[in-house]
Amino acid sequence: MRVGVPKEIKDHEDRVGLIPSSVRELVAHGHEVWVEKGAGKGAGIADRDYVAAGAKIVAETDAIWAGTDMIVKVKEPLAIERKKLRADQILFTYLHLAPDPDQARDLMASGATCIAYETVTSPLGTLPLLTPMSEVAGRMSVQVGAHALENHSKGRGILLGGVPGVAPAKVLILGGGVSGTHATTIAVGMGADVTVVDRSPEALRRLVAQFGSRIKTVFSTRDSVADLVAKADLVIGTVLVPGAAAPKMITRPMLKTMKRGSVIVDVSIDQGGCTETSRPTTHSRPTYVVDGVVHYCVANMPGGVARTSTFALNNATLPFTLALADKGWRKALAEDPHLKNGLNVHAGRITHPAVAEALGFSLLAAEKALAA
CATH class of the missing domain: 3.40.50.720 (NAD(P)-binding Rossmann-like Domain)
Incomplete structure (x- = not known):
């Protein structure tokens, strides 16, 4: 799979979706990783660090969105980014859709499969990526x-x-x-x-x-x-x-x-x-x-301490990122009910019950999305 890491564009958001050690793990599993030029600068990570880990540095953000199978971010995509999503693409990031109907509608319109860090669960009932x-x-x-x-x-x-x-x-x-x-x-x-x-x-x-x-x-x-x-x-x-x-x-x-x-x-x-x-x-x-x-x-409070936050986040997200890249979203979610709880949007529908209730949108159960 080709994994894309765009530079965050939210105000003073200096975190980045993947760190070099995470890139190295993905590359070792046979995947390509494209990182936008300067994406890690705010977290103190130079482009050369990503290159040393096996990533490809891409100068244009549009190329990242257009040329990859899965986008790994930190914050929810802004309106200009949401327009770049494709129906065959996976988005793995924080979404926080409940108070944001405009984002929800845009993600639904994109047709993309959107998995939210904040609703992935653990066997203990915790939220390990939040x-x-x-x-x-x-x-x-x-x-x-x-x-x-x-x-x-x-x-x-x-x-x-x-x-x-x-x-x-x-x-x-x-x-x-x-x-x-x-x-x-x-x-x-x-x-x-x-x-x-x-x-x-x-x-x-x-x-x-x-x-x-x-x-x-x-x-x-x-x-x-x-x-x-x-x-x-x-x-x-x-x-x-x-x-x-x-x-x-x-x-x-x-x-x-x-x-x-x-x-x-x-x-x-x-x-x-x-x-x-x-x-x-x-x-x-x-x-x-x-x-x-x-x-x-x-x-985005943690964006103010971007280096600490980025490394802490990657410690939690890496196993799930690897599962999605190795298996594809459908198999990864079918085999892991806790990752399945992270599915918020698929094929134009809301797939998380709490999000659907908060927004007043109809629900497509995640199980039905997997079976489709």
């Missing part, structure tokens, strides 16, 4: 939140960990999953007053076992969230429903109760965000203010 970026985003959320609390960012002018004689910031973390746990790690390490909210008693017990008395845990209800939001200096939203739109944990009326200059970092923004006032932002213009509350809603 996990590494959730870890990165969770850790980043605290540092960007701390920065947004500074005066020049229109924040309250609070140091996250305080100083002797001055109380630390109150940090509220919505969701105790992967991102929430990693956000908790950094917030505790910086000396903040941390509360984590979740609807899973098991998640709360796990967090208490991990952090002990250094954090507070609260079972999530509308009343508990409303009470805690009003007291918080920094709210980090990490709520996730696999494949579906994120639930709106913070309503507009709740926002009006928050302190002027407090901050919301919405890690869930890829899936539509967990507050009613969240909208995607970019690394170029990461924040905006609503009702005196600073919102940080960058939809």
Whole structure:
């Protein structure tokens, strides 16, 4: 199979779909890999590194899309990229379709087979290709939140960990999953007053076992969230429903109760965000203010630490990339039910139930897509 790696074009997206060691594995399996010139530059990977691994460097992005059988990316294809997809092509990347009907329609119109990193599952019920970026985003959320609390960012002018004689910031973390746990790690390490909210008693017990008395845990209800939001200096939203739109944990009326200059970092923004006032932002213009509350809603947070993120992502995606290249999408998905859960679009139809429900589109079950 011929595998294509285009350069990412989303604002300040410096990650890249494959690293040289992944290329070397694909080449060793008998595949060709075409990498767009300069695709790895933002992650500190030179074209010569790809050449040494056996890749072909291609100067024109159109040639990558037109001349390969499978496109391996990081972020969802933008509109200009979606027009280049072919019906006989595989797209393997993050898609986050639930809040993005325009992308879904374009992918359906292309006829391509689109497999989303974020809905591939594991035997343990986890999301192994989302996990590494959730870890990165969770850790980043605290540092960007701390920065947004500074005066020049229109924040309250609070140091996250305080100083002797001055109380630390109150940090509220919505969701105790992967991102929430990693956000908790950094917030505790910086000396903040941390509360984590979740609807899973098991998640709360796990967090208490991990952090002990250094954090507070609260079972999530509308009343508990409303009470805690009003007291918080920094709210980090990490709520996730696999494949579906994120639930709106913070309503507009709740926002009006928050302190002027407090901050919301919405890690869930890829899936539509967990507050009613969240909208995607970019690394170029990461924040905006609503009702005196600073919102940080960058939809590709891990792109800000591209080298760490790229290598972490490839550690997770490589086995699945190899399976798709070695076997073709139909056999690879038929033999691996967890990879099959990653199928979001095929032959003009939505094939993931949570995505179809979120968008209000008809569903073609993945099993029927494989049998067709």
